[in-house]
Amino acid sequence: METNPISLIPADTTAPIYADTVLSERNQEINERAPQPVAKADRIQTIDLIRGFALLGILMMNIPGFGFLWTTLRTVLSKPEGPDFYAFTIVGVAFEGTMRGLFSMLFGAGMVLFTQNKQESENGPTVAEYYYRRLLWLVLFGVFNAYILLWFGDILFFYGLCGMLLYPFRRTKAAWLIGLAIACLGINTIRTELWYSELRSNRSGYLEAVALEKVHKKPTEKQKEAKAAWEKFEKNTKRDPKKEAKELKAMRGDYGTVFAHLLPRNSDDEIYGTYFGGWDMLLMMFVGMALLQWGFFANKLPTSTYLLTLLIGYGIGLPISWFYVKSEVTWLVHPTQVVDNFRTIPFQVYDVRRILLALGHASLLILIYRSNVVPWLMKSLTAVGQMAFTNYLMQSIICTLFFYGYGLGYYGKLAYHQLYYVVACVWLFQLIISPIWLNYFRFGPFEWVWRSLTYWKAQPMRRTLTTD
Template sequence: MESTGTVSAESIITRQESVQPVSLAERVQTIDIIRGVALLGILLMNIPFFGRAFYLESEPLLHPGSTDYNVFVFIAILFEGKMRALFSMLFGAGILIFIGRKEETAGSSSADFYYRRLLWMVLFGVIHEYVLMWVGDILFDYAISGLFLYPFRKLKPRQLLLCALVCIVIGGIKAERRNVQFREKREKYVQVIALEKAHKKLTDAQKKDKETWEKTVKDFRPDPKAVAELNQNMRSGYGTVFKTLEPENIRFHSTYLYLGIWDMVGMMFLGMALFKWGFFSNKLPTRTYWLTLLVGYGIGIPISFVGVYLLQQLVTNPTLFADTYWISPAVGYDVQRALVGIGHASLLLLLYRSGAVTWLMRALSNIGQMAFSNYVLQTLCCTLFFNGYGLGYFGKLAYHQLYYVVGAVWVINLLFNAIWLQFFRFGPLEWAWRSLTYWQPQPMRKLSA
């Protein structure tokens, strides 16, 4: 019995020693290209939260015809949510790539590497949010979501697609519940006003219903005092910024993870299905990519346009919206995100096949290969530019001017990748993550020719 146990232990050790990260030669370039675009695109949505008060999220919609308004609508229709959806799909595809190779070499211990990898990602997410001060961190949420996906790795593409649809439906139901609650507040308020006009005495509950709706309407308009206070705090030292963002961090990872996990897991399931079909790895016929491009844009963009229109009506006049419209701005949200995201990916794959812009494809591939490091680099650039322990530009730029900063950060990303990958195999954070996952330092420098 002892010798059998010894042989088993030795075989496990041998298997684990043979497990190595994906080499440069094994990387799927098209996946890196799409991941690079998704990573750069995510900053388009993140930049308003880096540089302005959270209360001003939809404020550009209050100024139709302005530059801020036009930029907001353009970003919202073509990119908002779509880049994150695409990034989530690629995360799902990456799960299958990681697990598939580990099961070939490590067998049953592939689960050890998988969960170790995600648990380290949880820690990276906490550091990213609470130390580097990015309240919109997705590393933590992706890691938690990914913990549930290992048992689904061997499902067929259609089964994974069904899982994605179930998640999207559940997420849609949750969104509609919030819309129903919004309308219920309005209905209760109308009933209270009718009682007041009839000179009826209001109960405490009815008074509260009235106050609740009035506060709901008021919250759609940014409070100048609250904005000024947040601006001052964010332009202060590190300690003040930490205290200011801490409750937002807690709220984000308690409410968003609860509400948004169906969004993330659903898109990851969809990405797993698309990867098994060969979509991301450029294995499908050209006509298929043209079809997914046309369907993705042809259906997804109009739905996105309707959502932005409804959001503008809601923000401009929440009372009129509640009395007039019976669908929420979130109608079809995850569907249009997925469709437009797939449309973007199809366009990139068609460009890649054409060979028209090889230099751009190479640059985007570098970004995708170092997505983790680039994601955190974006945070460092933005927090040091906007927060008080850096240059202190928080709240000083108009909405459209924030995108000048996006362009500058993209240039930094591109230059950093081009230089770094001349000498090293992985990005610095990719190297740290891999070394921790395999519990041994990975070779970092490229061998000279």
């Protein structure tokens, strides 16, 4: 006969011990139900894989900002030959905009997964509170990246702000999410067209004013204003040796000099980016949320679907991208030609081509992942993606120390194509270090800080059999 263990306890101690046991079990149950980071075993590997690819690709776009004097690019592109021109063209056609677009899609998908993987707890913060706390910390990390690490191209600040708008749409059907994405695309298109229309109007007013002045007639006030606006635009598109020398001197200075030089740029970029860049990011985030519902990122679709997406993405996206980059080169070298020859700015194809190419890249990665052709590379990319937050900030740390004056001081010293040697080195470093790190730890160091701040509790860092 089975003995009741409670009957063996003296009567005066049974109640408190039994109550403590029940309370302990209840607390354990609550703790298990409380929101917490996703365990490694529960992560969607293909999402981490694609995120890792996008994260490494973003450095290709960022590297000129870290170490190249942008105004000299017009001289580089003036002749369609040489390694610098080819590097610009290849990166532009295949990757420009698509890496950030892909990263934005995955950010939108990740925000949905964050809410889906959490259960409401009876005591303590709600899932919504954790969600917004997470994003507020992300905004502050963006400020840290821009003002402490001194990367003026930071995206964390904007992702945090845009992410706050996603929560009400977390359960929205995919078709409506695509509708919201199209609405964002429309707003972007209209705003760009209004800007370009004004630019063309200034160009027309400038030509009219010049024609009148040649025959010694006085232009109208409106024509004078248009002429002044166009001349200002033209001046900003031309090289200024004094301004370039000042830029080089500042960026090769000590930390305080670089900080003071970049302070107004960072402030302006955060205001401008919030106002103009938000629609761009929201567009891709909504697309990513829809793709998550359809199972695209989670490797749930048939191989034929990924193959068809690959063919459409590259088959249509690459020709459009080639047109875009050719127009971009013309714009950088001879902007007047674009204004005179195009009633609509050719850059309106930007978002369409990057969506197509992003889907093509993601489909290719998933097909390679399924084929198990290069498992070591897939594993490394997945690790990079799992540590994307750390690796993104690490790119800022490495590149600023390599290019800025308080580090090695290589700012403006490398040819355009040589910048990608630095990219390759950073890639190699992160592809090697990330899987090694994750063999011993559950998170990257910055992921650990972010999660600990989000849950306001230090998260277990070291890998154990019970936590993984």
